[in-house]
Amino acid sequence: AQKVTQAQTEISVVEKEDVTLDCVYETRDTTYYLFWYKQPPSGELVFLIRRNSFDEQNEISGRYSWNFQKSTSSFNFTITASQVVDSAVYFCALSEASGASGGSYIPTFGRGTSLIVHP
Amino acid sequence: SQTIHQWPATLVQPVGSPLSLECTVEGTSNPNLYWYRQAAGRGLQLLFYSVGIGQISSEVPQNLSASRPQDRQFILSSKKLLLSDSGFYLCAWSMKRTPLHFGNGTRLTVT
16 A cells, blocks of 8 residues: 655745755555645645656756655655745655556645745 | 636535535546545545546545546535535546646535
């Protein structure tokens, strides 16, 4: 069974600080996908990134970066020089390639980390 | 490009009344469709998913049901709402290995 743990319930930072959101996952599959989503106060979930289990390269997109480490089953998300607009709930998710019901790739979400960036 | 529409945005319903939330996807064919609920605790609970017309899988036994009458239409229903049905309902779509893309959600308050 797949499981995603986001141990940080809430993080509060001051603008321009760097912040890392932790994500630890469990899976018995060798092929799987990891995701990060952002949920701003308006409510919709916005897809940020997907990584597959064969690609451990870290990724950087502007102020966002992701560190995928299979050895520790972690897929952490760092925001550099945080801004007030980064305030949101961030979800990490995992889907196994074997999937349920014949490969439906249904993701399991962590409980989310609420990031509050103060001006 | 693909878009997902979900309505209504907010809904206040009395206990015991019926419910119908609708979700449609444009710009793709035979998507996987999902209904999630997000209660106050913030976690996302998968309620139903569908891999094709008329194919519905329920993840949590409850007061709700789902239907997929057309390829890109997904409906969440209840015959009689309970107070515990209050929450934020999100529809999403994906293809087999792609990320989920979510609608804007419906905030349901059962009074």
